Amino acid sequence: MKKTLLAAALLGFGTMTIQAIAADGELNLYSARHYQTDEALYSNFTKQTGIKINRIEAKEDELLERIRNEGANSPADVFITVDASRLAKADELGIFAPVKSKILEARIPAHLRADNWYAYSTRARVIVYNKESVKAEDVQTYESLAGPALKGKVCSRSGSHPYNISLGAALIKHNGAEATETWAKNVVANFARAPKGGDTDQIKAVAAGECGVTIANTYYLARLMNSDKAEDKAVMAKVGTVWPNQKSWGTHINVSGAGMLKNAPNKGAAVKFLEYLASDEAQAYFANGNNEWPVVGSVKVSNPALDTLGKFKADALPVGELASTAAEAQKIYDRAGFR
Ligand code: FE
Numbered sequence: 001m002k003k004t005l006l007a008a009a010l011l012g013f014g015t016m017t018i019q020a021i022a023a024d025g026e027l028n029l030y031s032a033r034h035y036q037t038d039e040a041l042y043s044n045f046t047k048q049t050g051i052k053i054n055r056i057e058a059k060e061d062e063l064l065e066r067i068r069n070e071g072a073n074s075p076a077d078v079f080i081t082v083d084a085s086r087l088a089k090a091d092e093l094g095i096f097a098p099v100k101s102k103i104l105e106a107r108i109p110a111h112l113r114a115d116n117w118y119a120y121s122t123r124a125r126v127i128v129y130n131k132e133s134v135k136a137e138d139v140q141t142y143e144s145l146a147g148p149a150l151k152g153k154v155c156s157r158s159g160s161h162p163y164n165i166s167l168g169a170a171l172i173k174h175n176g177a178e179a180t181e182t183w184a185k186n187v188v189a190n191f192a193r194a195p196k197g198g199d200t201d202q203i204k205a206v207a208a209g210e211c212g213v214t215i216a217n218t219y220y221l222a223r224l225m226n227s228d229k230a231e232d233k234a235v236m237a238k239v240g241t242v243w244p245n246q247k248s249w250g251t252h253i254n255v256s257g258a259g260m261l262k263n264a265p266n267k268g269a270a271v272k273f274l275e276y277l278a279s280d281e282a283q284a285y286f287a288n289g290n291n292e293w294p295v296v297g298s299v300k301v302s303n304p305a306l307d308t309l310g311k312f313k314a315d316a317l318p319v320g321e322l323a324s325t326a327a328e329a330q331k332i333y334d335r336a337g338f339r
Contacts, residue, residue, distance in 0.1 A: 088323030114320030153212030159338030168329030
């Protein structure tokens with residue numbers, strides 16, 4: 001089958017090769033997620049169903065471009081990626097088809113499903129502060145990052161990164177567009193430096209005292225906490241973590257998710273795979289592979305870093321709804337100079 005897919009790639013996915021792909025029980029998975037534990041995740045599916053998985057891994061935008069170029073002849077059955085605003089963007093391109101499944105509806109909470117895709121793991125966007133230069137009580141909310149007490153102390157990755165766009169989209173939902181714009185302007189006014197790097201770079205800058213506070217996804221913290229490297233341990237010794245907005249709407253969460261493609265040649269296999277991802281076994285692999293939480297509440301993961309982070313009140317806003325304010329969040333960030 002790998003040969004067929006390769007041949008299909010070489011032929012630009014002509015119709016004849018597509019029929020060959022469609023004829024057998026295989027699944028073509030386009031994935032923007034690549035973790036080592038995913039190997040076990042996929043081989044278990046094959047063991048259970050006999051359906052072989054052909055994986056195409058690339059960056060999010062490349063995969064979307066490819067799916068669009070392939071059009072009706074696309075061999076892609078399922079698309080997996082991270083971040084609600086990215087999933088929403090894929091959905092806006094019209095590439096997904098809705099999947100009705102009693103299993104998925106029963107296992108995945110309603111606020112972690114959208115019309116055309118399902119979330120399979122969650123991560124939280126938390127506040128990380130330098131324990132020497134910032135007091136925990138001063139950074140209990142996202143809103144507090146805009147306060148005058150944090151002048152010259154805030155570090156952030158780019159405002160156009162999907163993680164920050166999704167956070168902005170949630171802020172608009174809870175506080176309104178006007179308040180979010182004021183917030184963004186004041187956060188920018190508090191920057192210690194112009195945005196650069198990823199979440200881990202911000203955490204390290206906070207530990208080094210270059211900044212006092214930042215926001216980061218929990219799995220980056222978990223990665224540092226689970227690390228054996230002395231330098232990572234030193235970073236974690238310097239910083240404190242806050243679950244933001246525990247007294248109001250809760251901590252903003254984001255997701256990894258997947259959907260079936262409209263032109264999927266193996267729709268039966270695609271539905272089976274989406275249902276499999278919500279099984280106890282798959283949930284544990286899926287979430288643990290990137291130090292995230294399973295969406296199925298009854299699934300237990302043993303991850304020391306996540307245990308250390310503890311329990312928190314998560315934002316109950318449906319992740320599918322973030323799409324409706326994501327574009328506005330980007331415009332607000334642009335006007336605020338949060339680039
Ligand atoms: Fe990430």
